[in-house]
Amino acid sequence: MIHNASIEKYRTPVGAVEKGEEVILRLFGLPEKTSHVEIVFYAEDFHREYKMKQKKDLFEQTICMPEKCCVVWYYFRIWEGDHNYYYGARPGQSQGEGIVVSENPFSFQITVYENGFDTPRWMPKGIMYQIFPDRFCQGNQKNLKRGEEYHKNMGRTVYIHEDWEERPLFGPLPGHEFYDPCDYFGGDLEGIISKLDDLKKLGVTCIYLNPIGEAASNHRYNTSDYKKVDPFLGTNEDFERLCKLAKERGMRVILDGVYSHTGDDSVYFNKKGNYPEKGAWQGPQSPYYDWYTFDQDGNYDSWWGFQSLPEVNEMNLKFINFIINGRDSVIKHWISLGAFGFRLDVADELPDEFIFEMRKELKAQEKDYALIGEVWEDVTTKESYGVKRKYALGNGMDSTMNYPFKVHVVNYLLGSQNAYAMQEFLLGQQCNYPKPFYYAVMNLLSSHDIPRIRTTFASGMNETLPSREKQIEYVITSEMDKRGGRLSRLAMAMQFFVPGIPSIYYGDEYGMHGFMDPFNRGTFYENNKEIYEELLFLTGIRKRERALQTGYALYFAVNENILAMVRFIVGKKDVFGEKAENKAFLMLINPTNQKETIKFDLKTREEGIPHEVHQKLMDYLSATEIEAQIEAFDYQIVKLK
Known part of the structure; x- marks a missing residue:
């Protein structure tokens, strides 16, 4: 049966x-x-x-x-x-x-x-680069001085690093009881501008920036002003220039949208009285009072219980108008300066209706603007706060951060799951995600919220990590680093071969190390140039070959160890029915410490693709039997025709 x-x-x-x-x-x-x-x-x-x-x-x-x-x-x-x-x-x-x-x-x-659901076609054809702005590159030292003066005048704690190579602050400052992300290195928008040609050489077509709005921290997820670039990073004019110069080089800029909460030290809440306009903390006379929920004793709802992050009622009409629909709403403000879309922070904590409204407004402005959500699980079956989420079914997001991809790739390459389990995962996403969504999904290996991929492989740890105190003391030996580099190479090969938009976290192209926050947010440095050369090859083939962008995908395990992936275009049309050149590529992955000799026939492999397309592939290929030898800890890309 x-x-x-x-x-x-x-x-x-x-x-x-x-x-x-x-x-x-x-x-x-x-x-x-x-x-x-x-x-x-x-x-x-x-x-x-x-x-x-x-x-x-x-x-x-x-x-x-x-x-x-x-x-x-x-x-x-x-x-x-x-x-x-x-x-x-x-x-x-x-x-x-x-x-x-x-x-x-x-x-x-x-x-x-949804009938007719589509996503921006530049996404599956592109390559993303994620930047944590304070740690990427300093372009104008005056911004560091200006930011320090501005925030100190607000009474905020500010610690300036004297050396770019110092480790980020990871504990309380002397005389302080708790850790505060108040340390700055001076990375700014001018620094990003100075690196645009380097990013173009790497093949980058989209830059995703962690929050750049004014905030009382280096991560800026505690927004103080939604419409103003933080003084540490520069000015709104600097951002506009960044977008203009990036566009000239074929790159789009995506911003981080933090709309489930604000900072308590903000224009909108103003708990510390730093702003002349009355905030919600000052009472019902504030235009922002209705954004928040207060009880009769003056207590307010906050994000995960952090009093510094008062939670907003996203469906409040005043808030929706301010962020989305108003004539000079937040999203329209940044789009007018050159932004090409948004990544939604904690998307599964935003109501579906809020995301639907944002999509509607964004697409009315330009259908190619991107809306990406932070979701850590399967985006089609995600349930949060007792509600089954529908933001990936055509009326909401274009894409999501594909954390499950990272988890399974690491488990496979570390040997904690075999090639059959890897095939099941890849096939599951391919079949469960709407096709336009699947081809736009943000495939990442590192981010500002998880350890860097080289550290993950070097340590042999994936989801279970030691405490921050133990992470501080953890030493990665040269042998461990070698393993990290070797496996990172395989992970990146997989990342650039599957459908979606591959995302490089700044510095990963040089094998930067870093455990969890704040160690994964260290300053950019060139750790290993061999990884960079490898990535240049992968970004190059990805940019050249349409089959690796919008071609069909076929996944299967050759045996317990070896995973095979085929990307192809036949019938001179890609998966979206657009004209394209017929081509077929095979990738073989061997994560073991032994050379593998394999033999199989592509005729027996038809999971996840329409039968007629599989038949066309068989008719197109001059030979369907594959024989190969793959070295230990290696991958092969074979042009089938």
């Missing part, structure tokens, strides 16, 4: 579908004594059962998907007279081949998304 939700023989079409679309489900190989079969089909607000039709050696049923965006689930109930049992997904999976169980079956997933 078999149903494989990732192969068109069993489910037509495979993958996510638009609302109202018909899907044919088939179950093969049932025992002769089977009397009838039912599909149990359900979603958040409905539960239906369909009797399947028998056709020779299979049972089949066509189901029309709901006329609304949602995630639906299904499994099969098989009857033999009065006795029944089930066929469902394997534990931990929602695609691929299922199993027979006597009770409590797991379900297969179908993602139903």
